[in-house]
Amino acid sequence: MTVLNENTPSTAAGNRPARRRKPLASRAYKVFRVVALxxxxxxxxxxxxxxxxxxxxxxxxxxxxxxxFLFPPTFENYANVxxxxxxxxxxxxxxxxxxxxxxxxxxxxxxxxxAMSRFTMHRSALxxxxxRVIPGVSLLVPWYYVFSNLRMVGKFEVLILSHMFVALxxxxxxxxxxxxxxxxxLEESAEVDGLTPIGAxxxxxxxxxxxxxxxxxxxxxxxxxxxxMFALVLSGAKTKTLPVAIFDFVSYAxxxxxxxxxxxxxxxxxxxxxxxxxxxYIVSGLTAGATKG
Amino acid sequence: xxxxxxxxxxxxxSARGPAGAGGNFSAWANRHxxxxxxxxxxxxxxxLIVFPLAWTLYLSLTDSQGSVRAATEFIGxxxxxxxxxxxxxxxxxxxxxxxxxxxxxxxxxxxxxxxxLLLWRPFRGEKWVRVAILLPLVATPVAVGMMWRLIFDPNxxxxxxxxxxVGIPPQPWLSGQDTALGTTIFMDVWxxxxxxxxxxxxxxxxxxxxxxxxARVDGANAFQRFxxxxxxxxxPTVIVAILLRGIDALKTFDILYATKGxxxxxxxxxxxxxxxxxxxSFDYNQYGLSSAVLILFFMIIIGSMWLLTMRKKAASK
Numbered sequence: 001m002t003v004l005n006e007n008t009p010s011t012a013a014g015n016r017p018a019r020r021r022k023p024l025a026s027r028a029y030k031v032f033r034v035v036a037l038x039x040x041x042x043x044x045x046x047x048x049x050x051x052x053x054x055x056x057x058x059x060x061x062x063x064x065x066x067x068x069f070l071f072p073p074t075f076e077n078y079a080n081v082x083x084x085x086x087x088x089x090x091x092x093x094x095x096x097x098x099x100x101x102x103x104x105x106x107x108x109x110x111x112x113x114x115a116m117s118r119f120t121m122h123r124s125a126l127x128x129x130x131x132r133v134i135p136g137v138s139l140l141v142p143w144y145y146v147f148s149n150l151r152m153v154g155k156f157e158v159l160i161l162s163h164m165f166v167a168l169x170x171x172x173x174x175x176x177x178x179x180x181x182x183x184x185x186l187e188e189s190a191e192v193d194g195l196t197p198i199g200a201x202x203x204x205x206x207x208x209x210x211x212x213x214x215x216x217x218x219x220x221x222x223x224x225x226x227x228x229m230f231a232l233v234l235s236g237a238k239t240k241t242l243p244v245a246i247f248d249f250v251s252y253a254x255x256x257x258x259x260x261x262x263x264x265x266x267x268x269x270x271x272x273x274x275x276x277x278x279x280x281y282i283v284s285g286l287t288a289g290a291t292k293g
Numbered sequence: 294x295x296x297x298x299x300x301x302x303x304x305x306x307s308a309r310g311p312a313g314a315g316g317n318f319s320a321w322a323n324r325h326x327x328x329x330x331x332x333x334x335x336x337x338x339x340x341l342i343v344f345p346l347a348w349t350l351y352l353s354l355t356d357s358q359g360s361v362r363a364a365t366e367f368i369g370x371x372x373x374x375x376x377x378x379x380x381x382x383x384x385x386x387x388x389x390x391x392x393x394x395x396x397x398x399x400x401x402x403x404x405x406x407x408x409x410l411l412l413w414r415p416f417r418g419e420k421w422v423r424v425a426i427l428l429p430l431v432a433t434p435v436a437v438g439m440m441w442r443l444i445f446d447p448n449x450x451x452x453x454x455x456x457x458x459v460g461i462p463p464q465p466w467l468s469g470q471d472t473a474l475g476t477t478i479f480m481d482v483w484x485x486x487x488x489x490x491x492x493x494x495x496x497x498x499x500x501x502x503x504x505x506x507x508a509r510v511d512g513a514n515a516f517q518r519f520x521x522x523x524x525x526x527x528x529p530t531v532i533v534a535i536l537l538r539g540i541d542a543l544k545t546f547d548i549l550y551a552t553k554g555x556x557x558x559x560x561x562x563x564x565x566x567x568x569x570x571x572x573x574s575f576d577y578n579q580y581g582l583s584s585a586v587l588i589l590f591f592m593i594i595i596g597s598m599w600l601l602t603m604r605k606k607a608a609s610k
Contacts, residue, residue: 029515033411033416036407036411037411037412037418037422040408040411040422040425041421041422041425043483044425044426044428044429044483044487045425045428047440047441047444047483048428048429048432048440050440050443050444050451051436051440051443054443062443062449063448063449065449065454068451068454108333108334108337109334111329111330111331111333111334112330112331112333112334112335114330115326115327115328115329115330115331116331118327119327121327121331124331124335127335127338127339127343128334128335128338130338130342131338131342132540133540133591133594133595133598134342134346134591135544135566135567135570135587135590135591135594136544136546137546137567137570137571137574137583137587138345138346138349138570138584138587138588138590138591139341139342139345139346140571140574140575141345141348141349141352141574141580141583141584142344142345142348142349142352143341143345144575145348161341164337164341165341165342168334168337168338169338172334196319196323197323197326198319198322198323198326201326222431225433226431226432226433226434226435226547228433228434228435228546228547228550228551229546229547229550229571232550232575233575242433243433243434243435243436243547246433246435246436246439246551247435247550247551249439250439250442250554257443257449260439260443261439261440261443263436263439264433264435264436264437264439264440265436267433267435267436268432268433268436268437271431271432271433272428272431272432274431275427275428275430275431276424276427279423279424279427282427282430282431283423283427283491283495286430286488286491286492287491287492287494287495290492290495290496290530290533290534290537
């Protein structure tokens with residue numbers, strides 16, 4: 001800096017740290033930031049809140065604009081949805097399909113991601129990642145053909161297989177960037193100490209990768225829980241999952257809004273609770289590989 | 294850990310191989326672990342994805358329709374000709390797919406960048422804002438569609454009530470022929486802007502403070518620093534966000550089908566390529582035709598991905 005500040009007795013060299021200590025944001029910006037963040041939070045949460053409110057209203061109150069926020073809450077919609085429409089079965093189906101497809105995808109995907117990361121199998125990785133790009137409908141027609149010939153449409157096995165199509169590439173993708181970030185030296189020194197390469201993977205790398213596997217598993221579970229299109233075609237009366245059950249709600253002549261919102265709340269609440277407790281993992285999984293050069 | 298780490302080639306693997314704990318199998322497994330680990334997943338993907346894709350390609354060259362078991366005849370490129378000259382359903386669907394994706398992405402990236410900048414520096418209550426950002430992201434898309442159906446309902450919806458308070462007449466939203474697509478774009482922006490925020494925030498956090506500091510010392514104001522320092526440095530991350538979001542936006546199905554049903558509504562107002570192909574396959578059983586649509590759709594996706602990857606390579610340099 002060449003121009004000396006006349007008001008301060010400090011030298012040019014002493015001036016720099018003083019400038020740095022100046023608050024990073026001005027007062028006006030701070031106020032703006034608080035207001036903007038409140039708007040953002042309202043924009044994101046208000047619709048969900050409205051859904052929750054409507055699920056606690058009778059259908060008469062939903063039509064009454066004077067009772068938008070103040071109304072006698074009722075749990076009748078939930079009772080109806082859960083009992084009369086057998087939602088417990090759908091909840092179990094959704095859970096079972098998501099759980100099994102996630103576990104199987106982890107078993108298949110984690111070693112594959114490890115091999116692809118350590119041996120830099122770029123072309124093989126590309127084949128697996130292609131699955132993230134392909135439109136699901138183009139897989140559904142051949143699957144439907146094969147599985148209806150095998151008389152397997154509507155069985156859990158088929159639904160689980162189809163959900164693995166989403167889960168496996170996701171897990172390979174997340175775990176590859178996770179293994180890339182683990183240092184090679186640990187395995188190398190384990191091998192020097194007498195472990196076989198597979199032993200080093202099992203005893204050294206795998207325990208270190210637990211949080212990566214948790215990340216991949218949670219995301220895969222959420223994606224499977226939310227999956228709609230595959231279940232729409234491949235599920236049967238006994239294997240119907242929650243998103244399809246909600247969709248069936250509106251095929252009647254007039255919409256039972258209270259029941260529909262209760263059903264929508266029932267499907268979103270479990271996944272949101274999981275998300276709240278595993279926030280850190282979800283964020284790291286969704287942004288995996290995004291900041292690599 | 295030993296300080297004297299021998300180079301990789303000097304590992305005593307071959308020396309202890311056959312004599313190792315599991316005998317011959319263990320030695321064999323260790324030697325071939327690359328493919329042993331990768332093969333199950335690759336075979337799974339091959340059977341479940343490559344084979345169906347090849348089948349779709351085959352079906353697109355036949356007149357398959359009605360029942361999946363019915364006999365089909367090879368008709369060459371006839372389906373592609375039918376589809377590519379179809380200005381009634383196919384080309385409008387292409388237009389809707391591109392405008393849905395383009396507009397949703399534009400809003401999501403601009404809003405996402407704004408929100409990410411707001412969240413960049415730590416502040417009190419950060420935890421709560423992060424929760425608010427996470428919730429739309431994990432919500433089940435079909436449930437989200439139903440939620441917006443109620444909120445945008447022309448008669449009882451909250452949005453029209455709100456507009457009524459400031460004297461704006463009620464809008465048809467999802468049920469309007471001209472407003473439906475825009476409303477679904479809004480829904481997509483609500484649900485997926487948080488995703489862009491998370492990716493961009495990860496990028497911002499990994500940036501070094503020094504260029505920004507240097508510009509600050511040189512007297513650059515906040516806008517100059519953003520447009521000349523932060524944004525160019527963030528370009529590769531922005532393109533990754535566009536890439537990841539764009540692939541999913543092109544393939545959007547759940548909220549469209551949940552809010553407008555078969556054929557994207559009675560006037561096909563939200564019928565994108567994915568909804569069109571799904572309808573051809575499972576509502577009208579036109580397998581040959583739908584396969585042709587899917588192959589073309591697939592080419593559009595690959596093409597736009599390729600363009601973006603090229604762009605990213607240019608930005609990284």
